Amino acid sequence: xxxxxxxxxxxxxxxxxxxxxxxxxxxxxxxxxxxxxxxxxxxxxxxxxxxxxxxxxxxxxxxxxxxxxxxxxxxxxxxxxxxxxxxxxxxxxxxxxxxxxxxxxxxxxxxxxxxxxxxxxxxxxxxxxxxxxxxxxxxxxxxxxxxxxxxxxxxxxxxxxxxxxxxxxxxxxxxxxxxxxxxxxxxxxxxxxxxxxxxxxxxxxxxxxxxxxxxxxxxxxxxxxxxxxxxxxxxxxxxxxxxxxxxxxxxxxxxxxxxxxxxxxxxxxxxxxxxxxxxxxxxxxx
Numbered sequence: 043x044x045x046x047x048x049x050x051x052x053x054x055x056x057x058x059x060x061x062x063x064x065x066x067x068x069x070x071x072x073x074x075x076x077x078x079x080x081x082x083x084x085x086x087x088x089x090x091x092x093x094x095x096x097x098x099x100x101x102x103x104x105x106x107x108x109x110x111x112x113x114x115x116x117x118x119x120x121x122x123x124x125x126x127x128x129x130x131x132x133x134x135x136x137x138x139x140x141x142x143x144x145x146x147x148x149x150x151x152x153x154x155x156x157x158x159x160x161x162x163x164x165x166x167x168x169x170x171x172x173x174x175x176x177x178x179x180x181x182x183x184x185x186x187x188x189x190x191x192x193x194x195x196x197x198x199x200x201x202x203x204x205x206x207x208x209x210x211x212x213x214x215x216x217x218x219x220x221x222x223x224x225x226x227x228x229x230x231x232x233x234x235x236x237x238x239x240x241x242x243x244x245x246x247x248x249x250x251x252x253x254x255x256x257x258x259x260x261x262x263x264x265x266x267x268x269x270x271x272x273x274x275x276x277x278x279x280x281x282x283x284x285x286x287x288x289x290x291x292x293x294x295x296x297x298x299x300x301x302x303x304x305x306x307x308x309x310x311x312x313x314x315x316x317x318x319x320x321x322x323x324x325x326x327x328x
Contacts, residue, residue, distance in 0.1 A: 045069055048062075048067075048074075057076060057078060058077075059078060060081055060082060061080070061082060064082055064083060065084065069092055071091045071093075072093070074092060074097060075093050075094070075097070079097060079099050080100040080101055081100070083103045085106065086105070087107045088107075090108045090112065090128075091110070094109075094113060097118070100119065102119070102123070103122075105124070105126065106125070106127060107127045108128045109128060110128050110131055110132065111130070111132060113133050115135045119142050121141045124142055124143060125147065127148070129147055130148050130149065130150040130151055132152045132153070134152060134154045135155050136157065139162050140160040140161060142159070144163060144164045145166060145167065150172065155174070159178060160179075162183070164182055165186060167188070168187075169188060169190075170190045171191045171192065175196060175197065176196045178198050179198055183202075185205040185207065186205065188207075189208055189212050190210050190212070192209075192213070193212075193213045194214050195215050196216060199217065204222060204224055206227070207227055210230050211230075213232075213233050214237055217237045218237070220240040226247060229252050230252060230268075232249075232252045233253045234253065235253055236256050237258070238257075238258045240258045240262065244262050245267070246268075247268070250270045251270070251272065252269075254273055254277055255275045257277045258277075258278045259278060260281055261282060262283070265286060266287060267287045268287075270292065272289075275294075276296045276297060277294065277297040279298060280299065281301040281302060283303045284302055286307070287308070289312050290310035290312060291310065291312060298315075
């Protein structure tokens with residue numbers, strides 16, 4: 043079907059276009075609110091700035107499609123193929139993308155607040171400055187994703203895969219990553235105030251210049267972690283493993299370290315809790 047025929051039929055009141063072949067179609071700025079394009083082939087289609095609010099794109103083929111700045115609030119895209127699609131600046135609030143494949147997709151600056159991305163594949167996706175507030179990212183694959191400056195407050199990340207993810211400057215206040223495997227992850231300059239990383243694997247993780255007030259790091263493995271200039275005021279580091287970690291110039295005012303492994307920790311110009319300075323002197327001298 044040609045683009046003009048689709049638009050003409052839409053204007054005549056037709057809404058069901060499921061299964062159509064629209065590969066490579068030029069639908070820039072098209073108004074297709076509430077249509078059913080489930081299982082449609084939109085490979086390489088140009089839908090930039092299109093109005094697709096409340097559309098159905100379940101199992102649609104959108105490989106390398108251009109959806110930049112498209113209006114897609116409350117859109118259903120379950121199991122859609124969005125590999126290497128361009129969704130930069132797209133509006134996707136309250137959309138549903140469970141099990142969607144977004145491998146290598148570009149979501150820079152997109153708004154996905156309160157979006158359902160349950161078990162979606164975002165491996166190697168670009169999510170710079172993306173809004174993911176209150177989104178469901180349970181079981182999502184974020185391996186090697188770039189989440190620089192992303193907003194993830196109140197997002198659900200239970201059982202998410204996070205190998206090699208870049209959280210530099212990300213907003214992660216109050217996030218629950220307890221027990222997560224975050225080996226070597228970059229959290230530099232991120233905001234993690236009130237976050238829960240209890241029991242997490244944080245070996246060689248980079249927290250330099252991160253804001254981590256009242257963070258829960260109890261029983262976490264921070265071996266060789268970089269915490270230089272991090273703000274850890276009121277942090278809970280009880281029973282954590284800080285072997286060979288770098289806490290130089292970090293602020294640990296009112297932090298707790300009951301049972302923590304402090305062997306070979308670097309405390310150069312570190313602000314330490316008043317009540318535990320003698321304990322630190324003893325522990326690091328052993």
